[in-house]
Amino acid sequence: MNKWKLNDIPIKHKLVTLLLIVTIVPAIFLSILIAVTVERVIEEQVTENTLQLIGQVNKSLEYYAGNMQNVSYLLSLDPEVEAFLKGEGTEEEHYAIRQFMQRLTTLYPEAAGILVVNNKGEAVSNELYAPADQNVTEEDWYRQAVEGAGIFKMIGQPKDRLITSHVHYGEDEIVSVVRAIVDPETKQVKGVILIDLKLRVIAEAVRNLNPGKAGSFMVLDENGKAVYMPDASLLSGVPVSRFKEKEAGTFSASIEGTEHQFIYQNQPFTNWTTVGVFSTKESIAEVRTINFFVVCFIFLIFFVAITAAYVLSNSMSRPILRVISFIRKVEKGDLAARYQDDRKDEIGVLGRSLNHMLMQIQKLVAVNKVQEQQKREAELRSLQAHIKPHFLYNTLDTINWMARKRGAEDVADVVDSLSTLFRIGLSKGHDIISLKDEAAHIESYLRIQKARYKDKLNYSLDVDSEAEGAAVLKLVLQPVVENAIYHGIKERRGPGHIRINAFKQADTLVLTVEDDGAGMNEERLEQIRTKLASVQADAPMQKTDFGYGMMNVQARIQLVFGPVYGIQIESCQNAGTKATIHLPFTRPLNAE
Numbered sequence: 188m189n190k191w192k193l194n195d196i197p198i199k200h201k202l203v204t205l206l207l208i209v210t211i212v213p214a215i216f217l218s219i220l221i222a223v224t225v226e227r228v229i230e231e232q233v234t235e236n237t238l239q240l241i242g243q244v245n246k247s248l249e250y251y252a253g254n255m256q257n258v259s260y261l262l263s264l265d266p267e268v269e270a271f272l273k274g275e276g277t278e279e280e281h282y283a284i285r286q287f288m289q290r291l292t293t294l295y296p297e298a299a300g301i302l303v304v305n306n307k308g309e310a311v312s313n314e315l316y317a318p319a320d321q322n323v324t325e326e327d328w329y330r331q332a333v334e335g336a337g338i339f340k341m342i343g344q345p346k347d348r349l350i351t352s353h354v355h356y357g358e359d360e361i362v363s364v365v366r367a368i369v370d371p372e373t374k375q376v377k378g379v380i381l382i383d384l385k386l387r388v389i390a391e392a393v394r395n396l397n398p399g400k401a402g403s404f405m406v407l408d409e410n411g412k413a414v415y416m417p418d419a420s421l422l423s424g425v426p427v428s429r430f431k432e433k434e435a436g437t438f439s440a441s442i443e444g445t446e447h448q449f450i451y452q453n454q455p456f457t458n459w460t461t462v463g464v465f466s467t468k469e470s471i472a473e474v475r476t477i478n479f480f481v482v483c484f485i486f487l488i489f490f491v492a493i494t495a496a497y498v499l500s501n502s503m504s505r506p507i508l509r510v511i512s513f514i515r516k517v518e519k520g521d522l523a524a525r526y527q528d529d530r531k532d533e534i535g536v537l538g539r540s541l542n543h544m545l546m547q548i549q550k551l552v553a554v555n556k557v558q559e560q561q562k563r564e565a566e567l568r569s570l571q572a573h574i575k576p577h578f579l580y581n582t583l584d585t586i587n588w589m590a591r592k593r594g595a596e597d598v599a600d601v602v603d604s605l606s607t608l609f610r611i612g613l614s615k616g617h618d619i620i621s622l623k624d625e626a627a628h629i630e631s632y633l634r635i636q637k638a639r640y641k642d643k644l645n646y647s648l649d650v651d652s653e654a655e656g657a658a659v660l661k662l663v664l665q666p667v668v669e670n671a672i673y674h675g676i677k678e679r680r681g682p683g684h685i686r687i688n689a690f691k692q693a694d695t696l697v698l699t700v701e702d703d704g705a706g707m708n709e710e711r712l713e714q715i716r717t718k719l720a721s722v723q724a725d726a727p728m729q730k731t732d733f734g735y736g737m738m739n740v741q742a743r744i745q746l747v748f749g750p751v752y753g754i755q756i757e758s759c760q761n762a763g764t765k766a767t768i769h770l771p772f773t774r775p776l777n778a779e
């Protein structure tokens with residue numbers, strides 16, 4: 188019996204199976220995530236919108252309550268009212284009080300009536316009447332005002348009150364507010380101000396809001412009694428204490444078998460609670476509709492994906508995978524790889540074209556490598572062939588002799604340094620010279636630059652005695668030092684210093700050029716390191732803002748000694764730059 192192997196399954200079946208796993212599992216999680224997210228978002232939106240509407244209702248309630256409080260303050264400060272509370276007022280003063288109350292109700296039309304009662308039970312009002320044979324100070328509203336000790340208080344709808352109204356407002360049409368007037372010195376209650384607020388202004392403030400298709404608002408007083416309630420069944424079976432648990436909140440409860448959501452917020456000024464009531468059926472229906480469309484869309488994707496997988500995988504998967512495998516070999520550098528197949532379709536043509544292309548690439552790489560190496564050597568030779576070497580050297584020697592004859596020692600020193608620079612630079616055509624000669628060459632170059640920059644430039648050269656006879660590439664230090672001067676010392680404020688060191692480290696010759704100039708940031712340093720790392724000995728030089736000389740040195744080192752050796756750069760912003768050159772430690776073959 189043959190053992191079952193996964194590799195024995197056709198690729199088209201693998202593709203179909205993988206597609207089902209990759210699509211079905213995420214689709215199921217996506218559906219669950221969408222359902223939960225949509226439900227949560229809808230609930231949050233309903234809650235947020237309802238709290239905004241409740242906030243508008245509370246602002247209206249606070250506005251009307253504030254007006255009634257202002258009325259009580261205006262009355263308590265009126266001289267005639269003060270006289271009445273002391274029991275000293277005349278009939279004319281009582282008439283003036285009623286006229287003042289009439290003006291206040293005109294200014295604040297939401298006030299249905301105003302009544303002022305002193306502690307003797309005497310009352311004066313513009314719209315309300317107290318029976319002469321009854322002591323109103325014994326009524327509940329009066330006692331609540333006295334208990335408040337001067338604090339404005341809304342006591343809700345009146346129940347079994349002795350006071351009647353000229354307009355005959357019903358108990359369910361007004362809300363009473365009271366405030367006791369307290370003597371500031373004796374702390375004794377001098378009387379109470381009673382104001383009836385028209386309930387219709389509260390109802391209008393609530394009815395003007397649009398809570399949605401299946402929602403409504405209600406207003407409860409501090410005892411949980413309804414101040415405004417469009418439907419008495421909305422609080423059926425819901426304990427009033429739940430609206431006092433927090434400043435604002437939401438909870439769900441069942442009313443007559445239907446699940447409802449309650450969103451409430453307490454109004455600190457009136458101590459009333461505004462409640463929004465919504466049926467959860469509406470939001471559930473929206474969630475189900477969205478989920479239905481999501482599921483339909485996912486099944487459509489399943490059908491299209493599976494069909495496409497079976498049709499395409501059967502004719503394309505196997506030859507494409509073979510081509511991919513072949514191309515990956517080529518990517519790894521195996522240019523000798525060849526595509527083996529006798530197919531006559533587009534895949535077979537593609538494979539044979541790739542084989543032909545690889546053969547051409549191999550020929551071009553071999554030719555290009557030789558050409559580029561010859562080109563690089565020609566470039567290095569051309570740098571020395573731009574001037575007539577011996578003529579220039581002899582001319583400089585003549586200028587040096589003439590300058591010293593005329594006493595221009597500084598000019599003579601510069602010319603002497605330049606002469607030494609060219610003499611070592613020529614080196615009888617040799618590309619490899621001793622480190623001692625290279626050090627003399629760079630010292631001549633620095634003396635010339637010192638004559639130019641004066642105190643701006645300072646330098647020190649330290650060559651280990653053990654390393655003096657080592658072989659180095661000619662002109663390997665000058666481009667690096669030049670870069671340190673122009674990009675380091677020149678860019679800094681004040682004088683700068685360049686330190687050049689050479690020493691042997693195991694089988695390696697290490698040359699360092701360090702300056703305390705402007706340095707560079709991490710981004711610029713990383714760009715330069717990338718450019719140096721990308722230099723290839725057999726590749727043409729690219730234009731760069733970093734310096735052709737440095738790139739040339741890197742290419743020459745790798746051309747002669749291999750990619751293991753070269754230049755490394757370290758730098759810090761405003762602290763300087765250090766270039767380290769690694770070369771193999773050998774003796775020059777042409778040393779004399």
